[in-house]
Amino acid sequence: MIRRLNRHAFGNGRHVLYWMQASQRPEWNPALEYAITQANALKKSLVVVFCLDPRGEGRQARHLRFMLEGLSETRERLAARGIGFVLRPGPPAEGVAALGEESALVVADRGYLRGQVEDRALLADRLAVSLVEVEGDVVVPVETASRKEEWSAATFRRRVARHLDPFPAPPVHHEVRVRSADDETYDSLRLDRLETLLRTLGAEEDAGPGYFTGGLAAARQLLDQFVRERLEHYATERNDPNADVLSCMSPYLHFGQISPLEIAPRVRAVGDTNAAAYLEELIVRRELSMNFVHYNPAYASLQCLPAWAATTLEEHAGDPREYDYALADLEAAATHDPYWNAAQRELLATGKMHGYMRMYWGKKVIEWSSTPEDAYHALLVLNNRYELDGRDPNSYAGVAWCFGKHDRAWKERPIFGKVRYMNARGLRRKFDADRYAKRFGE
Known part of the structure; x- marks a missing residue:
């Protein structure tokens, strides 16, 4: 889907600018291909800009390293197609707007989270040329x-x-008709020394580099x-x-x-x-x-839940808890449950938790928190801090599911009310849970 985000006409700038954010890839990218067609029609070169926004993936080195590995490859493949690439620090509304002053048109890919939507709206107001959004990650x-x-x-x-x-x-793969010239250079962070760049950005190494290469x-x-x-x-x-x-x-x-x-x-x-x-x-x-x-603008809080789930959790909010773990205990995988601890250690070691264990992991935090609000907060913190796919619509939906979102009412029980419950016996019925616990044991 293609839509204009402001009412400005095309300008007379020397290039077309594609602000890359959600679609960090050089191929199968509808926003990129649309930008190429527009640059070709205007007989101008194409420049791609990416902003390292400190509000985005946080300062965890694992996330930034994975992202920068991908951007390094993207920059090389774009260069082979004759497309310039600029890496800027700071919020997009600043970095993109500055380059937008020299652009005939600015193209953006589409993001769905609140901050992504707000950034596009802010940029649309600041630009003096047309801003076009292209949806390409669904x-x-x-x-x-x-x-x-x-x-x-x-x-x-x-x-x-x-x-x-x-x-x-x-998406159709288009040839670039006007290649970025050698003199079409801009201030850009370097991607050839990733560890140096990570230190420059002040990235926090919370859990090591992880298992996956970006x-x-x-x-x-x-x-x-x-x-x-x-x-x-x-x-x-x-x-x-x-x-x-x-x-x-x-x-x-x-x-x-x-x-x-x-x-x-x-x-x-x-x-x-x-x-x-x-x-x-x-x-x-x-x-x-x-x-x-x-x-649902309340996707990051309990306010996103259906009425039945919110009501039943509130009715059981005062139920006694056998265990009540602080966030630091959860983060350190220091609970009484070897299966939950193994799931948390898998996350710490690799940057990704197995999907079925992720459901169990979330359900148990509800059981071990003083209130549903505390549980929701803890899950979002741990998810966004350690999961490579944290701060993703899928992650927010997954956390909300633990509290009843996209689900139905079940048999009522303490703490959970009518929200679906999971226990260790269920794990053992489905697979060799002890084998999993040993794999990610202390």
């Missing part, structure tokens, strides 16, 4: 899928399914391995953290280093129940989270 555009917040995956699935046949086409090439390598070796087991074994059948695409999707439009056809071509199960997660569940944060 299979079905948010407003096309639904014009309102959906109640559950079941209601959303019906709406999105009608737009999947025929399946959305990939960038499109790394994402494609994992995707190839998933389709070739793991997908055939996905439907039956995806909830077993010992089985190792997940795609591990979520960090790459969060940073926009790979497109869901590239992933989906690869998986869809397999055409079996495993492919269907994966596409349910990639399209229905993931894009339901975009629907959630787009239409």
